[in-house]
Amino acid sequence: MRIVVYRAVILALILACWQGASLVFGAHWIPAPAAVMRAFWLQAASGELWYHARYTLAAAVIGFLIGGLPGALLPFLIRRLATLRAILDPYLIAGYGAPKVALTPLFILWFGIGLESKVALVASVVFFLVFFITLAGLDSVDQKLIAAARVFGAGPGLIAREIVWPSAIPYVLTGLRVAAPYAIGTAVVGELISSNRGLGYSIQAAATNFEPAKLFVGVVALALIVLVLNAVLDLLEKRLLSWRPTGGIAERAQTSF
Amino acid sequence: MTPGKGGPVLEVRDLARCFGGRDGRDDALAVIEGLSLAVAEGEFVTVAGPSGSGKSTLLNMIAQIDRPSEGTIHLRGETILAPGKADLNPGWNCQIGYVTQEDNLLPWRRLLDNILLPLRAQRRLDADARTRVAALIETAGLTGFERYYPHELSGGMRKRASLVRTLAYDPPVILMDEPFGALDAQTRTELHADLLRLWSLKRKTIVFVTHDITEAIALGDRVLVLSRAPARVVDEYRVDLPRPRDVDHLIAEPAFARLYESIRQSLARQAPKARRA
Numbered sequence: 001m002r003i004v005v006y007r008a009v010i011l012a013l014i015l016a017c018w019q020g021a022s023l024v025f026g027a028h029w030i031p032a033p034a035a036v037m038r039a040f041w042l043q044a045a046s047g048e049l050w051y052h053a054r055y056t057l058a059a060a061v062i063g064f065l066i067g068g069l070p071g072a073l074l075p076f077l078i079r080r081l082a083t084l085r086a087i088l089d090p091y092l093i094a095g096y097g098a099p100k101v102a103l104t105p106l107f108i109l110w111f112g113i114g115l116e117s118k119v120a121l122v123a124s125v126v127f128f129l130v131f132f133i134t135l136a137g138l139d140s141v142d143q144k145l146i147a148a149a150r151v152f153g154a155g156p157g158l159i160a161r162e163i164v165w166p167s168a169i170p171y172v173l174t175g176l177r178v179a180a181p182y183a184i185g186t187a188v189v190g191e192l193i194s195s196n197r198g199l200g201y202s203i204q205a206a207a208t209n210f211e212p213a214k215l216f217v218g219v220v221a222l223a224l225i226v227l228v229l230n231a232v233l234d235l236l237e238k239r240l241l242s243w244r245p246t247g248g249i250a251e252r253a254q255t256s257f
Numbered sequence: 258m259t260p261g262k263g264g265p266v267l268e269v270r271d272l273a274r275c276f277g278g279r280d281g282r283d284d285a286l287a288v289i290e291g292l293s294l295a296v297a298e299g300e301f302v303t304v305a306g307p308s309g310s311g312k313s314t315l316l317n318m319i320a321q322i323d324r325p326s327e328g329t330i331h332l333r334g335e336t337i338l339a340p341g342k343a344d345l346n347p348g349w350n351c352q353i354g355y356v357t358q359e360d361n362l363l364p365w366r367r368l369l370d371n372i373l374l375p376l377r378a379q380r381r382l383d384a385d386a387r388t389r390v391a392a393l394i395e396t397a398g399l400t401g402f403e404r405y406y407p408h409e410l411s412g413g414m415r416k417r418a419s420l421v422r423t424l425a426y427d428p429p430v431i432l433m434d435e436p437f438g439a440l441d442a443q444t445r446t447e448l449h450a451d452l453l454r455l456w457s458l459k460r461k462t463i464v465f466v467t468h469d470i471t472e473a474i475a476l477g478d479r480v481l482v483l484s485r486a487p488a489r490v491v492d493e494y495r496v497d498l499p500r501p502r503d504v505d506h507l508i509a510e511p512a513f514a515r516l517y518e519s520i521r522q523s524l525a526r527q528a529p530k531a532r533r534a
């Protein structure tokens with residue numbers, strides 16, 4: 001309850017600073033919160049906001065799935081193949097490190113300026129993030145648990161199901177959680193560079209037409225989308241990790257010792 | 258090494274284990290060297306030794322989750338582990354149970370599921386097994402906590418749960434690594450009594466590691482004393498106290514006191530050189 005109050009206070013502070021900045025620098029550069037809210041309402045009512053938002057969401061979600069699923073599953077397949085891992089290692093690191101946004105022109109060349117190029121861009125970013133975080137999770141599985149289980153007759157299947165998978169889940173979820181805002185952000189960057197629809201396009205168009213309020217609407221909408229996505233992942237995590245201690249630090253620490 | 262009735266069930270011959278020097282440095286550490294022991298069918302052997310003397314390392318090799326550098330291990334005359342032998346077979350087809358020093362319970366499984374896991378892994382989980390497990394849980398004082406997660410239990414309860422997990426699937430040979438290490442004296446004595454009662458019913462072959470002399474005498478048919486690393490068996494004491502033993506009153510017996518003193522001196526000789534001088 002107190003958290004909600006504090007959050008409201010912070011929101012009020014942000015709005016106040018925003019309003020102040022708008023007064024100091026002028027509404028042409030920084031439109032007042034009320035003006036943005038009005039524009040938001042108008043765009044939402046006309047369906048324009050949703051028209052663009054669902055395009056961005058589609059690119060982000062489809063790319064998230066196309067990149068995230070193999071990113072989460074592949075580590076499980078190559079977990080026991082040390083040689084393959086060693087061979088692939090430099091390529092994966094290079095793929096992880098390469099700035100995918102720089103590939104946007106290439107993706108547009110390949111897939112056109114439609115949804116496909118954004119999906120490809122998002123997938124390439126999400127894949128590597130989820131892949132590496134999941135792989136780290138698999139490497140951190142407690143080998144003593146596995147040894148003890150083998151002594152009492154657990155085969156590879158049971159060990160995968162009962163030990164490896166449950167200890168990797170928190171990492172998979174962290175990977176997805178880290179990747180989610182990247183997915184949105186990458187889709188928007190793709191649209192900024194070249195598109196005729198989506199929140200990125202709408203922001204770009206607003207800037208070109210000198211409609212700062214409209215530009216802010218796009219940014220606010222993106223922030224809201226990320227919040228909603230995060231809440232969904234929260235829910236997923238609560239369901240999958242119900243065994244974890246929820247109390248204070250001491251209670252959390254006990255599981256790891 | 259003369260086991261009592263029958264041939265030895267478990268035999269360890271000239272075991273050695275080095276932990277290699279890192280980065281090719283030539284500082285390989287011999288933790289165990291020339292260690293031999295034999296355990297007869299239904300015998301309860303306790304192993305006492307200073308901390309860091311390689312007790313856990315010894316049990317790891319008997320349980321086949323670690324490989325010896327030298328020496329062999331035999332179960333009922335069959336060589337089950339030798340340095341050159343191909344793959345390790347942990348637990349030797351569920352013939353050797355191992356209650357490890359850490360409880361190794363799965364944090365994401367409730368107590369009961371943890372205890373039933375070996376039976377499930379071995380496809381032996383039926384109504385009968387569940388009844389037996391319930392009785393064991395009762396004996397270990399864990400009734401009512403079946404649906405708790407390990408992090409919701411005390412350290413002692415987790416130890417008992419890990420003990421019950423192994424007893425539940427009934428392996429003929431059981432290795433125990435300080436299973437009562439973290440418990441208060443009272444609970445400990447109670448569990449000693451419980452363990453002895455369970456053992457007298459089933460007559461498992463048990464190798465029980467501890468550094469508590471009282472515990473070693475109270476439980477064992479024989480007490481083996483390990484040397485400081487590189488470890489081998491330096492002394493062996495037969496415990497001729499009658500069974501069933503009343504653990505609570507054992508301490509008062511003169512035979513107990515004599516044995517206690519001999520083992521204490523034997524362990525003291527294993528104290529670090531610096532302090533001995």
Ligand SMILES: Nc1ncnc2c1ncn2[C@@H]1O[C@H](COP(=O)(O)OP(=O)(O)OP(=O)(O)O)[C@@H](O)[C@H]1O
Nearest residue numbers: 276288306307308309310311312313314315358468
């Ligand atoms: N994996 C390993 N790598 C290197 N050294 C090890 C390894 N495992 C054990 N050792 C060393 O072997 C020695 C014996 O360890 P071990 O755990 O067997 O002792 P212990 O007798 O069980 O001690 P405690 O009573 O404290 O449990 C220690 O000096 C330890 O540092």
Ligand SMILES: [Mg+2]
Nearest residue numbers: 312313358434
């Ligand atoms: Mg130990």
